[in-house]
Amino acid sequence: MSISKEEIGSSSRHISYSDNDYSAMTERYKLTISDLFAWFGMKQALKNINLNIRSHIVTAIIGPSGCGKTTLIRCINRMHEMTPNAKAKGSVILDGLDIYDKAVDPVTIKRRIGMVFQKPNPFPTMSIYENVAAGLKLNGIRDKKLIDEVVRESLEGAALWEEVKSELTKPGIGLSGGQQQRLCIARALAMQPEILLMDEPTSALDPIASSKIEELVHTLKKDLTIITVTHNMQQAARVSDYTAFMYLGELVEYGPTKQIFENPQNEMTERYISGKFG
Amino acid sequence: MTRLLDLGIEHIQNIVMDMAKLSERSVFASIESYEKGTSLIKKQIFDWSENLRLMQDEVSDLSMELIARYQPVATDLRFIRSCMEIAYDFSRFGRYSYDIADVLETMGSIPDCDKSYVLKMSNTVREMINLSINALQSRDRNAAQKLYEMDDTVDALYRRYVNEIINPQENQNKKEFLDKTLRCYISALLILRYLERISDHACYIGDSVYYVVTGNSNPRR
Numbered sequence: 001m002s003i004s005k006e007e008i009g010s011s012s013r014h015i016s017y018s019d020n021d022y023s024a025m026t027e028r029y030k031l032t033i034s035d036l037f038a039w040f041g042m043k044q045a046l047k048n049i050n051l052n053i054r055s056h057i058v059t060a061i062i063g064p065s066g067c068g069k070t071t072l073i074r075c076i077n078r079m080h081e082m083t084p085n086a087k088a089k090g091s092v093i094l095d096g097l098d099i100y101d102k103a104v105d106p107v108t109i110k111r112r113i114g115m116v117f118q119k120p121n122p123f124p125t126m127s128i129y130e131n132v133a134a135g136l137k138l139n140g141i142r143d144k145k146l147i148d149e150v151v152r153e154s155l156e157g158a159a160l161w162e163e164v165k166s167e168l169t170k171p172g173i174g175l176s177g178g179q180q181q182r183l184c185i186a187r188a189l190a191m192q193p194e195i196l197l198m199d200e201p202t203s204a205l206d207p208i209a210s211s212k213i214e215e216l217v218h219t220l221k222k223d224l225t226i227i228t229v230t231h232n233m234q235q236a237a238r239v240s241d242y243t244a245f246m247y248l249g250e251l252v253e254y255g256p257t258k259q260i261f262e263n264p265q266n267e268m269t270e271r272y273i274s275g276k277f278g
Numbered sequence: 279m280t281r282l283l284d285l286g287i288e289h290i291q292n293i294v295m296d297m298a299k300l301s302e303r304s305v306f307a308s309i310e311s312y313e314k315g316t317s318l319i320k321k322q323i324f325d326w327s328e329n330l331r332l333m334q335d336e337v338s339d340l341s342m343e344l345i346a347r348y349q350p351v352a353t354d355l356r357f358i359r360s361c362m363e364i365a366y367d368f369s370r371f372g373r374y375s376y377d378i379a380d381v382l383e384t385m386g387s388i389p390d391c392d393k394s395y396v397l398k399m400s401n402t403v404r405e406m407i408n409l410s411i412n413a414l415q416s417r418d419r420n421a422a423q424k425l426y427e428m429d430d431t432v433d434a435l436y437r438r439y440v441n442e443i444i445n446p447q448e449n450q451n452k453k454e455f456l457d458k459t460l461r462c463y464i465s466a467l468l469i470l471r472y473l474e475r476i477s478d479h480a481c482y483i484g485d486s487v488y489y490v491v492t493g494n495s496n497p498r499r
Contacts, residue, residue, distance in 0.1 A: 233351075234349050237349075237351070261351045261352065261355075262351070262352065262355060262356065262493065263352065263356070263493030263494070264352055270352045270353060273351050273352060274281075274350075274351060274352055274353070274354055275281055275283075276281070
């Protein structure tokens with residue numbers, strides 16, 4: 001996996017790299033999570049999470065309901081703290097930057113770490129074009145030609161352009177469920193994120209639409225690092241390169257997907273993925 | 279909680295254990311018929327061999343169905359994969375048993391032949407078959423090591439016998455050697471070869487058990 005220097009040096013990234021840093025980049029982790037705890041009021045949701053996410057791969061997070069999967073990814077892009085009485089403690093390092101540092105603007109983090117949710121949520125009053133362009137406009141970009149170019153590239157990246165190119169002015173909510181989800185992915189891609197978080201992205205979709213999203217994930221990982229939460233273990237086995245199993249707020253096991261599904265080291269992992277509990 | 283997959287796994291396990299008993303019976307019967315110098319049991323051994331082949335197909339079909347339907351993972355997946363391999367090993371036991379019985383029919387009466395090599399090797403092979411079946415039942419990951427040690431003994435015996443044939447004793451009359459002992463040597467050599475292959479397959483069963491339990495290939499292999 002290699003990253004070109006141009007891709008690293010775009011305007012949305014405020015860290016500059018020397019030639020030595022660049023060549024070492026691909027060998028480092030994209031995201032390093034250390035001693036992460038999270039609470040909703042008094043209820044502890046995450047307990048001492050330590051996890052290193054490799055660059056340009058798909059990492060799946062699996063586990064029974066309530067184990068902390070969604071809380072974990074919401075901590076990664078600083079959405080967790082937006083919930084009243086929610087707090088997090090620990091370190092999340094994105095390319096050498098501690099995202100919880102007081103000097104870091106959470107909005108910047110959300111720009112670098114995009115998110116797609118379980119239920120497709122295109123902005124209901126906006127057209128397909130406006131949905132994708134929304135983020136750009138909110139960030140002060142007014143150049144129409146640039147916006148048109150980014151919208152097209154984003155819709156192409158989300159494998160939706162050919163289906164909607166003649167209907168860009170139509171409402172986003174007029175699309176099918178699967179198309180709406182790809183529109184949401186395009187909206188996230190428009191901000192050129194480095195990481196894409198996906199919270200059960202296909203659980204509301206039919207099998208064909210789900211299959212298209214899975215194929216899209218496989219394509220996107222060439223350019224992005226993807227972390228996906230899923231209840232569907234077969235999907236985790238299909239799409240991911242690495243898998244993390246969580247239970248009751250703790251990270252139980254993390255490793256290459258092949259190893260997790262063929263020869264898990266932890267008995268609880270074996271029991272969960274074999275369907276013996278959960 | 280019984281999973282639907284568990285019902286299928288239990289079914290495969292039962293077929294494999296049936297194959298174990300049948301193949302063991304087949305090998306022992308063929309060795310006994312050599313010992314007693316009778317080929318009357320060939321038809322029976324052939325039928326057993328055919329049954330083993332059909333049972334192997336049944337294990338393969340059932341394994342594919344379980345994989346397609348239930349997407350088994352981890353130990354379940356390793357077990358299913360191993361059952362397909364072990365079923366093949368047992369079907370080979372049956373085939374080699376038939377080959378041994380076929381040698382007796384082809385060579386005819388060999389009452390004056392020295393059978394000591396074959397009987398010695400067959401004792402070791404019988405022990406190996408028992409050990410591999412017990413390892414399968416009890417999921418004994420350490421059996422593979424013992425099986426390979428016994429296999430070394432079998433291989434050494436086979437090589438010694440081959441050497442004896444190709445380097446006959448100097449004071450032995452060559453015409454007498456060819457007239458009187460050729461039939462004995464050919465029959466023994468063929469049977470030793472089949473027993474040596476049965477020994478190899480017993481080791482492979484040990485490897486499969488090791489893989490099911492640990493998830494890793496046996497280092498010896």
